[in-house]
Amino acid sequence: MIGFPWDGGASLGAPGGRYGPEAVRGAIGWWLDRVRGDRVWDVEAGDVVDLGGLRLRDRGDVAIAGHDAEATFAAAADAIGAAHDAGEVPIVLGGDHSITIPAVRALAARSERFGVVQLDAHLDLVDESPAQGRLSQSSPMRRAIELEQGSPRRLVQVGLRSFNYPDFRDWCRERGITQLTAAEALRRGAEQVADEALATATADGARLYLTVDLDCLDPSVAPGVGHQEPGGLPFAFVSTVVRRLAPHVAAFDVAELNPMRDPLGVTAGVAARLVLDFVVAAARAAATQPVSDRVAAPVR
Numbered sequence: 438m439i440g441f442p443w444d445g446g447a448s449l450g451a452p453g454g455r456y457g458p459e460a461v462r463g464a465i466g467w468w469l470d471r472v473r474g475d476r477v478w479d480v481e482a483g484d485v486v487d488l489g490g491l492r493l494r495d496r497g498d499v500a501i502a503g504h505d506a507e508a509t510f511a512a513a514a515d516a517i518g519a520a521h522d523a524g525e526v527p528i529v530l531g532g533d534h535s536i537t538i539p540a541v542r543a544l545a546a547r548s549e550r551f552g553v554v555q556l557d558a559h560l561d562l563v564d565e566s567p568a569q570g571r572l573s574q575s576s577p578m579r580r581a582i583e584l585e586q587g588s589p590r591r592l593v594q595v596g597l598r599s600f601n602y603p604d605f606r607d608w609c610r611e612r613g614i615t616q617l618t619a620a621e622a623l624r625r626g627a628e629q630v631a632d633e634a635l636a637t638a639t640a641d642g643a644r645l646y647l648t649v650d651l652d653c654l655d656p657s658v659a660p661g662v663g664h665q666e667p668g669g670l671p672f673a674f675v676s677t678v679v680r681r682l683a684p685h686v687a688a689f690d691v692a693e694l695n696p697m698r699d700p701l702g703v704t705a706g707v708a709a710r711l712v713l714d715f716v717v718a719a720a721r722a723a724a725t726q727p728v729s730d731r732v733a734a735p736v737r
């Protein structure tokens with residue numbers, strides 16, 4: 438687990454994401470108390486999971502240079518890369534959604550190819566704009582698919598809704614990006630969505646990056662985000678997708694928690710639960726399968 442207390446990419450959304458990692462750590466402690474002797478009862482799955490083979494290690498926060506996004510992102514890619522090199526699965530806590538840019542770079546640098554499953558209300562495909570530049574919360578998926586090891590054909594976006602720039606519709610379709618609106622995702626069901634997303638994103642042996650922008654959830658569930666969009670996913674849907682994908686994920690992030698817009702701590706609790714859902718699901722898989730069989734082997 439790596440905190441990335443950065444909201445320098447929230448150039449159109451509300452600032453405050455820098456307080457996200459601290460809020461998630463505070464919320465996680467409440468559940469960690471239920472772990473006894475390396476075991477925890479997963480009430481929803483029905484089993485007692487042995488966490489013995491897995492450790493949730495807190496690597497602290499990325500060093501932030503508030504005046505310099507590139508310098509911050511370079512430091513972040515190094516810190517996240519160190520987790521990869523230690524054989525860990527990085528869980529990056531945002532921070533606005535631009536935190537995904539260096540996190541994906543860290544995975545790309547260690548992979549022949551990678552794919553992305555993105556749970557989000559928004560496309561995050563802006564190339565560049567006068568107000569936002571190239572490294573904002575609106576650009577992480579553009580920066581990901583343009584990498585040599587990435588591909589728009591291995592990008593799956595789930596939870597999309599609302600309105601967007603007219604040119605983007607054909608641009609996305611021509612490049613073969615898989616896009617599911619929140620309503621369509623709900624119609625198919627979380628299990629089917631997760632399985633199809635996994636197959637698409639990991640085509641040709643690609644390693645899987647999972648990013649959860651908390652605004653994929655309905656604002657009634659997760660109000661404390663940078664920019665709210667009505668009509669989002671319920672918690673159970675997102676939790677199911679995260680749990681189902683977790684054993685296959687090489688790197689994971691939870692972005693856009695904004696504690697300044699989350700006075701009751703509801704959204705911090707949601708973010709913390711998703712982190713724990715991820716860890717417990719990965720631990721369950723690790724108990725029955727060696728780690729080396731769960732993710733494609735890194736190039737170096």
Ligand SMILES: [Mn+2]
Binds near residue numbers: 557558559561650
């Ligand atoms: Mn986003």
